[in-house]
Amino acid sequence: MSDDRPAGEANSRYDQARYIENGEYEPLLSEKDLTRVEIDGGVGDGGDESDGDGDDSPLPDDLTRDTLELPELSEPELARHYTRLSQMIYGIDSGPYPLGSCTMKYNPKFTEDVAALPSAAVHPDRSEGSVQGTLELLYRLQDYLGRIGGMDAVTLQPPAGAAGEFVGIRVAAAYHEHNGEGHRDEVIVPESAHGTNFASAALGGYDVVSLPSDDEGRVDLEALEAALSEDTAALMLTNPNTLGLFERDIEEIAEMVHDVGGLLYYDGANLNALLGRARPGDMGFDVMHYNVHKTFATPHGGGGPGAGPVGVVDDLAPFLPAPRVRERGEESTSGDSIYERFEPEHTIGKVHGFDGNWLVLVKAFAYIARLGDEGLSDASASAVLNANYLAEQVEYDVPYGPFHHEFVASAGEQDAADVAKRMLDYGVHPPTTKWPEIVPEALMTEPTEVESKDTLDRLAAAFNAVAGEDDVALEDAPERTTARRIDQTSAARTPRLSWQALSE
Amino acid sequence: MHGSHATGSPYAPHTEEDRTAMLEAVGADTVEDLFDIPADVRFEGSFDIDARTERETRRLVRSVLGRNDDLTELLGRGHYGYYVPSLVDHLADRSEFLTSYTQYQPEISQGFLQALFEYQSLLVELTGLAVANCSMYDAATALGEAATLADRVRDTTGHRVLVPERLREERRSTLENYVAGTDLAVETYPVDDGNVDLGALEASVDEEVVMLYAENPTVRGTIEEHLEAVGDLAAANDTLFVLGSDPIALSVLQRPVDVGADVVVGDASVLGLPTSYGMGLGLFATREDYLRQVPGRLVGASEDATDRRAFTLTLQTREQHIRRERATSNICTNQAWVALRTAMHAAVLGPSGMVDLAERDVRRARDLAARLDDIVGVKAPVHDRHHLREFVARVDQPATAVAEDLERRGFAVHVVGDHEIQVCVAGVSDDRIDRFAEAVEEVAR
Numbered sequence: 001m002s003d004d005r006p007a008g009e010a011n012s013r014y015d016q017a018r019y020i021e022n023g024e025y026e027p028l029l030s031e032k033d034l035t036r037v038e039i040d041g042g043v044g045d046g047g048d049e050s051d052g053d054g055d056d057s058p059l060p061d062d063l064t065r066d067t068l069e070l071p072e073l074s075e076p077e078l079a080r081h082y083t084r085l086s087q088m089i090y091g092i093d094s095g096p097y098p099l100g101s102c103t104m105k106y107n108p109k110f111t112e113d114v115a116a117l118p119s120a121a122v123h124p125d126r127s128e129g130s131v132q133g134t135l136e137l138l139y140r141l142q143d144y145l146g147r148i149g150g151m152d153a154v155t156l157q158p159p160a161g162a163a164g165e166f167v168g169i170r171v172a173a174a175y176h177e178h179n180g181e182g183h184r185d186e187v188i189v190p191e192s193a194h195g196t197n198f199a200s201a202a203l204g205g206y207d208v209v210s211l212p213s214d215d216e217g218r219v220d221l222e223a224l225e226a227a228l229s230e231d232t233a234a235l236m237l238t239n240p241n242t243l244g245l246f247e248r249d250i251e252e253i254a255e256m257v258h259d260v261g262g263l264l265y266y267d268g269a270n271l272n273a274l275l276g277r278a279r280p281g282d283m284g285f286d287v288m289h290y291n292v293h294k295t296f297a298t299p300h301g302g303g304g305p306g307a308g309p310v311g312v313v314d315d316l317a318p319f320l321p322a323p324r325v326r327e328r329g330e331e332s333t334s335g336d337s338i339y340e341r342f343e344p345e346h347t348i349g350k351v352h353g354f355d356g357n358w359l360v361l362v363k364a365f366a367y368i369a370r371l372g373d374e375g376l377s378d379a380s381a382s383a384v385l386n387a388n389y390l391a392e393q394v395e396y397d398v399p400y401g402p403f404h405h406e407f408v409a410s411a412g413e414q415d416a417a418d419v420a421k422r423m424l425d426y427g428v429h430p431p432t433t434k435w436p437e438i439v440p441e442a443l444m445t446e447p448t449e450v451e452s453k454d455t456l457d458r459l460a461a462a463f464n465a466v467a468g469e470d471d472v473a474l475e476d477a478p479e480r481t482t483a484r485r486i487d488q489t490s491a492a493r494t495p496r497l498s499w500q501a502l503s504e
Numbered sequence: 505m506h507g508s509h510a511t512g513s514p515y516a517p518h519t520e521e522d523r524t525a526m527l528e529a530v531g532a533d534t535v536e537d538l539f540d541i542p543a544d545v546r547f548e549g550s551f552d553i554d555a556r557t558e559r560e561t562r563r564l565v566r567s568v569l570g571r572n573d574d575l576t577e578l579l580g581r582g583h584y585g586y587y588v589p590s591l592v593d594h595l596a597d598r599s600e601f602l603t604s605y606t607q608y609q610p611e612i613s614q615g616f617l618q619a620l621f622e623y624q625s626l627l628v629e630l631t632g633l634a635v636a637n638c639s640m641y642d643a644a645t646a647l648g649e650a651a652t653l654a655d656r657v658r659d660t661t662g663h664r665v666l667v668p669e670r671l672r673e674e675r676r677s678t679l680e681n682y683v684a685g686t687d688l689a690v691e692t693y694p695v696d697d698g699n700v701d702l703g704a705l706e707a708s709v710d711e712e713v714v715m716l717y718a719e720n721p722t723v724r725g726t727i728e729e730h731l732e733a734v735g736d737l738a739a740a741n742d743t744l745f746v747l748g749s750d751p752i753a754l755s756v757l758q759r760p761v762d763v764g765a766d767v768v769v770g771d772a773s774v775l776g777l778p779t780s781y782g783m784g785l786g787l788f789a790t791r792e793d794y795l796r797q798v799p800g801r802l803v804g805a806s807e808d809a810t811d812r813r814a815f816t817l818t819l820q821t822r823e824q825h826i827r828r829e830r831a832t833s834n835i836c837t838n839q840a841w842v843a844l845r846t847a848m849h850a851a852v853l854g855p856s857g858m859v860d861l862a863e864r865d866v867r868r869a870r871d872l873a874a875r876l877d878d879i880v881g882v883k884a885p886v887h888d889r890h891h892l893r894e895f896v897a898r899v900d901q902p903a904t905a906v907a908e909d910l911e912r913r914g915f916a917v918h919v920v921g922d923h924e925i926q927v928c929v930a931g932v933s934d935d936r937i938d939r940f941a942e943a944v945e946e947v948a949r
Binding site for chain 2: 028060105130200369497
């Protein structure tokens with residue numbers, strides 16, 4: 001899109017996918033061919049149908065259901081169905097996706113191939129001796145992450161960032177309990193923090209103390225002083241915070257928290273901005289999670305899976321989930337290190353049925369190994385440059401600054417949600433809207449390091465075109481997408497959550 | 505023309521000219537000037553991680569993972585390696601599916617929303633319950649979420665959560681972590697010959713029990729025969745009945761709604777994922793009564809401005825990004841792409857394919873147990889029950905020695921007791937099963 005292209009004549013990225021014949025969308029599978037299978041002919045106890053032709057169930061009637069009714073389609077029909085659905089989706093491979101705090105960046109394709117290696121497909125209950133490759137990869141990723149975060153010990157078990165937060169909270173609780181400080185029942189969270197911080201602390205049984213920001217968008221030290229007490233278990237902090245601002249007083253913050261016996265938790269969602277420039281461990285953080293699907297580029301898959309490894313300083317290592325992986329200190333006949341699982345001394349136990357989202361961990365390992373020091377450092381440099389450049393080009397008011405990898409613009413008199421809908425007409429994904437609430441009508445924007453200057457100029461043009469439009473254009477948007485504006489209210493008021501509910 | 509990326513991120517596209525122009529626009533001399541980090545906390549060191557070419561990186565991962573032995577896995581206990589049709593890989597790997605995020609802008613996410621709506625519908629059919637979310641992490645965390653749901657919806661004063669004494673320790677431990685922030689206490693009830701010990705359970709359940717959990721099939725591979733009685737017991741005590749299962753089992757076994765289940769949890773990745781070191785997909789379905797207390801994301805049908813049917817995330821006021829510490833769950837990133845794969849795999853099989861797959865495994869497990877039982881030094885199955893796809897066998901030799909001997913012959917089995925191994929036929933071809941039976945004959949005497 002160029003600056004001079006008028007609104008409404010944006011690109012036709014979605015048009016190809018808008019309708020199939022008769023102006024309808026891709027039908028549900030259930031609308032194509034629903035088949036009811038009778039599950040009958042139960043043999044009863046003692047019966048033997050093992051040589052049967054499959055017509056009769058090998059199970060007695062009283063232990064089986066009567067019917068199963070699901071779509072039955074041919075493989076070509078399914079190939080077309082899912083291809084059609086994929087054409088009605090915008091992904092990072094479709095265009096820029098500056099969704100603030102979600103770090104939607106391009107994902108290299110080769111990581112998919114290494115995760116699909118047959119040797120990666122092993123059962124979690126295999127003997128240690130037979131999965132040395134898997135254990136070595138886990139060990140090496142633990143080690144990489146420890147170095148990158150400045151942490152002494154890492155667990156790879158949490159299957160997402162929020163799960164990592166929960167593990168951090170549980171580890172903090174176990175640490176305090178172990179030290180006879182189990183009375184600490186408060187976790188402090190800045191108002192600008194990700195909603196998951198509040199929810200994870202509450203899930204861990206803590207009272208959440210909300211912390212206001214100061215006039216510059218950072219932690220208000222006086223408010224922090226007032227919030228800290230003998231009851232403080234931890235402060236959960238994102239640095240740079242969700243406004244894209246580095247908490248410059250981090251050393252003082254760490255000292256204040258540690259002085260009352262609390263722990264400092266680092267929310268790794270924004271680590272993309274710091275690689276090679278600063279490490280949470282060096283800033284005084286005791287425990288952190290890594291969103292490897294954000295920082296180290298694993299595809300987000302329509303909302304998951306991710307992985308949320310947790311790193312801690314030495315004092316907290318004995319409380320990490322079990323098992324972790326370590327070198328056994330001997331070598332195999334071929335000279336390779338031998339790896340083993342082990343249970344930390346005061347472990348909180350398990351937070352996942354097995355060992356987390358393995359395939360995501362393989363991709364993260366490959367990504368880090370590909371980029372190395374220089375690549376990781378350059379990723380942050382480009383992400384920060386992109387955010388500052390785009391913030392400069394956008395005609396909306398952008399308070400605070402200077403920015404790290406994201407910034408929050410204000411739509412001012414316009415409704416930020418409407419602005420987002422209108423941006424869809426310009427063929428780009430809009431930013432996160434209406435959050436953080438510190439900025440009115442927030443447009444939280446994170447271009448990431450993978451967007452070129454040209455793309456950023458296009459994005460800025462989309463922002464600026466919408467900034468000049470009146471309410472009517474905004475309220476009618478989007479006009480050029482697969483679906484027009486969707487009625488959220490009726491979806492919530494009359495929930496229809498399955499095709500069974502649609503046919504009622 | 506882009507410059508060489510010999511020392512930078514190969515995925516950051518700036519040329520030197522771009523950088524210069526952009527720095528000029530923001531009024532900085534160097535990129536480092538943009539980092540607003542106090543000198544005291546600046547990192548001046550190195551990670552000591554060498555950069556590699558794509559080809560070298562592939563070789564590295566291949567060589568590390570190449571240390572894994574190539575074994576035929578007769579392993580189950582909650583994680584199964586069924587064959588996943590190629591169609592699933594090819595379609596799920598389409599980059600629009602793979603590289604999109606949570607559907608916060610439904611107008612450009614209709615395809616994924618519809619696929620998740622279809623996934624929810626699959627679970628509604630399998631469980632008979634009206635509401636299914638579009639994914640938790642795995643069976644263990646879904647069980648934890650069920651307990652916190654029970655804590656919210658039960659207005660009794662009780663604090664007891666009852667689980668079978670034979671439950672994977674990992675599930676039990678995960679559950680303990682999930683309830684650590686509540687007043688709930690996890691207790692166990694006895695099992696008898698691989699099924700619920702109904703008499704003992706009856707003696708244990710009272711109105712202090714807020715949640716009663718059972719599994720079908722059980723961790724020992726048996727099909728639970730007392731589910732209706734368990735459901736009645738739960739109903740009589742106003743206790744939330746949570747049933748653990750999976751989509752293949754649910755295609756043939758008693759419908760959860762018919763036995764009184766209030767919540768169904770389990771691992772749905774039995775369809776859609778190959779063996780992947782325990783990576784899973786948490787299934788979560790419940791009654792309509794608890795709709796507004798359901799954890800996780802929900803996709804609903806609605807209309808767009810032209811009155812055409814359209815899909816959208818709904819009831820988001822339950823979620824952490826809106827409700828913060830009062831949310832029904834802290835889950836944000838979920839397993840959406842795995843749910844897509846599961847829905848695709850189920851669609852490839854169709855209803856008759858799913859039933860056939862389950863029934864075929866019932867027969868194959870039974871046949872294998874009978875074959876092993878004929879071997880001197882082996883009794884199989886240990887439990888005189890119906891089995892879905894796995895069973896426990898008693899071996900006269902120490903089980904660890906038997907398992908090690910089998911591993912040397914290329915087969916992996918579980919050791920579940922001093923003289924007990926567990927064997928699963930899911931995803932194992934018939935000729936491998938033949939060879940496995942021969943191997944057992946060689947090692948079990």
